[in-house]
Amino acid sequence: MLFELKGKDTKSNARGGEITTDHGTIETPIFMPVGTVASVKGVHQRELKNDINPDIILGNTYHLYLRPQTNILEQAGGLHKFMNWDRNILTDSGGYQVYSLSSNRKIKEEGVKFKSHIDGSYHTFTPENVMEIQRTIGADIIMAFDECTPYPCDYHYAKRSMHMTHRWLDRCINHLEKTPFKYDYSQSFFPIVQGSTYKDLRKQSAEYIANAGAEGNAIGGLSVGEPAEEMYAMTEIVTNILPVDKPRYLMGVGTPINILENIALGVDMFDCVMPTRNARNGMLFTAHGTINIKNLKWADDFSPIDDMGITFVDTDYTKAYLRHLFSVNERLGAQIATIHNLGFYMWLVREARKHILAGDFRTWKDMMVKQMDKRL
Incomplete structure (x- = not known):
């Protein structure tokens, strides 16, 4: 993956860039329509491509793992071929969906055991098998496995969770180094900054993620109920630390106003x-x-x-x-x-x-x- 800055606003930190992958060019800032289960709900791929015309869409690891399941996606040749989409795809790690299953999951150092919302069956996500699942789904950009903390969140819990997310990141990176691409194109990997709405934790996490040297970086754990002012404050702390020469993705945001305000803070990629x-x-x-x-x-x-x-x-x-x-x-x-x-x-x-x-x-x-x- 290549990222090139094409220009910058004179009175804010907004920037325009280009991400180039094996599936084409993504002009930033970009909004990624959410195609949770291999479909942007209610929209044909022809309408998506010809009328809405995004450079990239998002798929969800948790939902695709449960249905249609990774063996079907692998037989199809990956998500691109399964859904007949020849442009870029990003998959989130499933961390947010596991967060939303708060009454049906148990988080440990090894990973997360959760109950399927479909049939009640039990499953476990670990940093390692989530990397395997995303290799099989075959998105162009794949995300680290993390814990998304709720809002409000106790400081000590947020700190413990952040450090576990960092340890999980190291395990993701180690496993990816042993796991080849499944299809005839490459995949890029983004780690995720956490730390809830605590400035010192956000700063510490952003520094850890920046030092990982990934091809791009994401900001997670926002747009979970906190006031917009808190979101902007945390985003500004993080974008001031993350590398200038790498794309920045703010996960799960948001309203049109949220998007413009976060573009002004230096964010390049959005989904909601x-x-x-x-x-x-x-x-x-x-x-x-x-x-x-x-x-x-x-x-x-x-x-x-x-x-x-x-x-x-x-x-x-x-x-x-x-x-x-x-x-x-x-x-x-x-x-x-x-x-x-x-x-x-x-x-x-x-x-x-x-x-x-x-x-x-x-x-x-x-x-x-x-x-x-x-x-x-």
Whole structure:
């Protein structure tokens, strides 16, 4: 994997770059649509590629391990071939999903024993077998196995967890050195900074992760309920330490405003279920604010869904029609809203990149934050 900086904003730490892998170029900053179980929910790969047009999407190790299971993915030749996606894929390690199973898992130094949310069967994730699983899934970028702490989190627990995450990282690296690629392309490895919302722990973890010398680095354990100001403060501490010449990935973030504010702090990569999950509930993100398409006010609004939108749904359908689809529980409504929201997120990060390279990102970002912080 190669990473090249192409430009930097003059009044913030925002930067534009290019990541190059065997599956193509990723222009940063980038938002990665979440394709948890080998599918971005409700979107055909053709629509994903031709209309939303992301350079990279995200898959989930925990869910893919359980279904369809790694033996199926290996027989298919990896996740790319299984889902017919010839661009980049990143897989998270399953650490966040294990965190979310708090009542059905037990964490020890060896790893995590957890109960499947599907059938109640027991499984164990260790740093070593998670590396094996991600080798078999075959993503271009794979993540270290870590523990994602909750918010709020006791300081002493956060400290113990951080040190265990660091020990797990060393085990991941040692195991990867013994484990060859399964397919005819390479994989890159990102470790994860932890430390909850404690400045000294975040600093210590960022230094440990930076010294690992990986091809890129991730920031985990945020967007788990902490105030946005805490998120930004922790991100700033970490981005000031992580290497400038490596991509930085903030996991699980977030709203359009969160994304712009974290771009300003020097983050390059994002993922979040918000654009797809909120779309299924009738919430549309736009450059001028948020629309709840279920509201009665849209019943006779025959204007396009978003005349600034980049996807076909934005001008092919009206707000009145989309509201009608939601009111009669027609699945097409959720699909239209999903394509719109993902298209908007892609527009947002690509527009951010343009302004970074032009040197006026900070001014544009402040204007966009004011606009988007409205209910239409």
